[in-house]
Amino acid sequence: MVRTAALVGRGRLAPRDMMLLPALLPALRDLVLAQLPHYGERCIANTLHSAAALDMRDRELLARLMDAAAQRAAEMTPQGVANVAWALARLRAPPPPRLQAALLSASSAAMGAFSPQELADVGWAVVLLRLAPAPEWAAAWLAASQSRLPHANDVAAARLLWTAARLGVTPGEEWRERAWRAVEQRLPAASPHSVAMTLWAAQQLWGPAGGLDTEQRGALLQRVVDTLPAAHAADVTVVLHALAGPGGAPPNEAAAAALLSRAARLVPAMTMAQVTKLLWACARLRLAPGEGLLRRCASKLFYGLADVRAGDLAIGLWGLARLGWVPPAGWAGLLFSQVQAVAGDFKPREVVALLSALAELRMLPPAAVLGALLGEHRSAEQQLSAYGPRNLAMLALALARLSQLHAAVWAQRQQRTRSPPPPPQQQQPQQQQQQQQQQLQQQLQQQIDMESQQQQQQQQQQQQQQRPTPPPLAGAPRDLREDLLQASFHRLGAMSGRDLSTLVWALVELQMGPPPAWLYSCVAACDNQLAAMSAADVAMLVRALQRHNADARLTRVDEFLGRALERLGELEHQGGEYTAGRLQALLGMGRASDTHGSAGGAEPAGVVDRKLRQRHAVGPEGAVHANATTHHGPSSSGPAHQDSSNDSSRRQAAMRRGGSTRPRGRHRAQHNGVAAALNGSSIIGVSAEISLVLDEGAVLSSQSAPQDTHGSNGSGSSDSCSGPSSANCSSNGNPGPASVERLVGV
Known part of the structure; x- marks a missing residue:
């Protein structure tokens, strides 16, 4: 068998023999x-x-x-x-x-005697088989690899770096310097x-040290481009995944064109995992x-x-959605059937990525699919209590977008049911007298007919006003509302400002009225994050809380x-004075019309006017000046409340006189986002793009396995270890240990 394997590995068998x-x-x-009972330790290993x-x-x-290897492992040589x-x-x-314990023990004893290739193979196997070595074993392997790096070839050096990245240890500066010198020396001859x-x-x-510098990344990327004609599908997807991951950067135009051109030729040879990673990386x-x-x-x-895994399906759909692909009509049935079949395999961040992609693609999932993903028959890992703070906020946002889609379809x-039938066609007269x-x-x-149609339209309008509005996301499990509020209640303190504003707004769109205890905890968490929140987040949070607390109870x-209004004013002042139009938007914030599906009312216009005028001195030219901001608590005495007609006249006069200068530079986009939020825009218009937050674990290993070579006996193989943003799935927020994108970001 050993001789046969050597001949096959070296390609020395004729086609007929193969x-x-x-x-x-x-x-x-x-x-x-x-013959196995008579084999020694060397024959067992070679066989x-x-x-x-x-x-x-x-x-x-x-x-x-394997039984024989476990019995003789202590007698085996390092090879x-x-x-x-x-x-x-x-x-x-x-x-x-x-056998696992025997391998770890034998490799630990032989750590100083391994060659660079053998040390790389042992580390690769430990990581790939998830043997969970002790920290002492990992530290010994890292120390041994530092002394072997100068003597390793390009394949062994690449595998040593890959193992160090996956082993869960953090190499020091000296290790990284020695590793880069080894890579730099062998880069001109490195394989794809x-x-x-x-x-x-x-x-x-x-990454933890600030990432590769421009020169290092450029040298590696140039070698990638030089070797692209011989690259396999796994090589191209690994490169794109590396550039799209944490610490990465988009390639230059020439390199991007070369990578995409090679990927287009290799699509027929790609696995499903590689196709989905390609879509995710491009997006x-x-x-x-x-x-x-x-x-x-x-x-x-x-x-x-039918063969795609749950995580790959989530990131693939997310990539298609972000790249602007429009699904054909025949996709829905087969797609939802597969989602329902593998619903038990989705991780929390993958559920978020999947629902976000469906909302982006405008594909409304049926009740059975939502029940399989979010119903009561989920496993312990799929319960909302197992969702992280970011995942909960993004789940609420995805459900809110699907709710808006459901309302539009409804x-x-x-x-269509109310549209009148087309009028019948008139026959042509045969004689002129009959025609008259x-x-x-x-x-x-x-x-x-005109009078009859007018009466019918009036009746239909009256009936439409009497009809109830569609439920938010019909088909969702009944206990989802309670679970979402309960799970998010325990995560509010760990959420970022963007997550808090997104969650509160999404609950408005879902017509979910949180209890007072939930709102009090949310306000306390928002107070801690208020100083770090952007103007758009504060504006979105203010408007959502106004609807939750419409009667100021x-x-x-x-x-x-x-x-929050005072903080919003400070952020606006940092970009310049208010224009008259922006001032009118702020003063009219309470009267902005609600989007369809939003519950609750806003604060009365007079209340908002009074609060704003207590905090900002309105100049004679309709501008608010930064040095005139004063905070008055709810019990403080402020200017007397004036009627809405005087407020309206004053705003119209300010508009006729014209406002101050428009915001300049980087603040202009921020001001536009605030204006949209204060004028009652939907969550889709206020928040930035929804992206997948998936770390390497959520994508179930997002890099390819190393080339399987082992000296003269090796046999090569190149397959991709399958990879949430997942997109934590992924924008805003704190990426995970190897997260690839946040779900909501600017």
């Missing part, structure tokens, strides 16, 4: 099982390595070989330990506990796979893949839906609104 190989393997298996090289996955053979570890990782065969793996690992290892980097590449990826995803259906008579009759009939909420 065709006969499947018939030969069963005989080899029987021979090995018969297991050869079985992996020949891709022999016979259960009985592997079980017998034998590396061979066994590589074989198990190559076959993706988790070792039994006895090794340079792709090096780029991904360097992004992870140098994350804001690359335009072109109509042809986008259509091929969408087609491959559609025809492979309104269109109602409009018919014209007179038609005129009379038209008058009668909660004193703490009303007091916070005063502080």
Whole structure:
């Protein structure tokens, strides 16, 4: 078997012999099982390595070989330990506990005697098989790799960097310097796979220290472009994933064009995981893949839906949505069927990414799909109590967007049912005299019909006013409201300012009235984040809280609104004086019309006018000056309340006189967002793009496995370890250890 594996690995078997190989393997298996009791530790290691090289996955053979390896592991040489570890990782065969403990013990004892390639293979196997070594083992491996890096070739160096990035340890500055010198020396001769793996690992290892500098990233990217003609699908997707991940940066125009061109040619050879990662990376980097590449990826995803995993499906749909793809009509049935089939495999951030993508694609999920994703039959890991602060806020936002979509679809259906039938076509007269008579009759009939239609329209309008509005997101599980409020109540203190404003606004769109205790906790959390919030977030938060506290019955909420309005004024002053139009928008904030589906009312105009005038001195030219801001608490005495007609006249006079200068520079976009929020814009118009927040764990390993080479006995393989933003799925917020994008950001 060892000789056969060596011939196959070196490509020395003739095509005719390769065709006969499947018939030969069963005989080899029987021979090995018969002779296995007489094998020494070297024969056991080499046989297991050869079985992996020949891709022999016979259960009985592997079980017998692993039992023998566990018994003789202490007697194996460093090369034998590396061979066994590589074989198990190559076959993706988790070792039994006895063999796992024996491998970790034997490798720890031989750590100082491993060659660079053997050390890389052992580390790669430990990470890939998730053997969970002790911290002492990881520290010993990291110290040994530092001394082996100068002597490693390009493949071994890339695998050492990859293992260090995945092992859960943080290398020091000296380790990174030595690693970069080794990479730099071997970069001119690096293969496409090794340079792709090096780029991904360097992004992870140098991230905590500020990331790769421009020169280092440029050198790696240039080598990627030089080796693209020989790159495989896994190499291209790993490069794009590395550039789109934390610490990455979009490639230059020439490199982006070369990567996309190569990706377009390799789409037929890509796996489903690679296609979805390609879509995600293009959306994350804001690359335009072109109509042809986008259509091929969408087609491959559609025809492979039955085999796609839950996490890959979530990030693939998110990528298509962010790239502006419009799904054909035939997608909905098959897509929702697959989502329902794998609903139990979605992680929280993947559920958020999936629902956000469906809202972006304007695909309303049926009740059965929502029930499978958010219903009571979820596992413990899928309960809302297991969602993080960011995921809860983004889940509420995704549901709010789907609620708006449901309301729009419901309104269109109602409009179609109310539309009158088309008038019948008139036949042409045969004689002129009959034509005149018919014209007179038609005129009379038209008058009668017009009056009848007017009466029908009035009746329909009255009936429409009496009809109840559609429920927010019909088909959602009944206990979802209570679960969402309860889970978010315990996460309010850990949310950022953007998450808090997004959550509060989404609850308005979902017509969910939080109890006073929830609002008090939310206001306390918002107070802690108020100084760090942007103007758009504060404006969105103010308007949402006004609707939740329309009758000003909660004193703490009303007091916070005063502080938030003052903070909003300070942020506006930082960008220049108010224009007359912006002042009118602020003064009329309470009268802005509610979007469809929003519950509650706003504060009366006089209350808002009084609060604003207590905090801002209105100049004679209709401008508010920064040095005139004074805070008065709810019980403080301020200017007397004036009637709404005087307020309206004063604002109109200010508009006629003209306001101060318009906001300049970087504040202009911020002011536009505040104006939109204060004028009652929907959550989609106020908040920025929804992106996937997925870290490497949520994407279930988002990089490719290293090239499987092991000296003269090695057998290569290049497959991608499958990867939430997930997009934490992913914009705003604090990315996770390897998050790729936040869900809401500016």
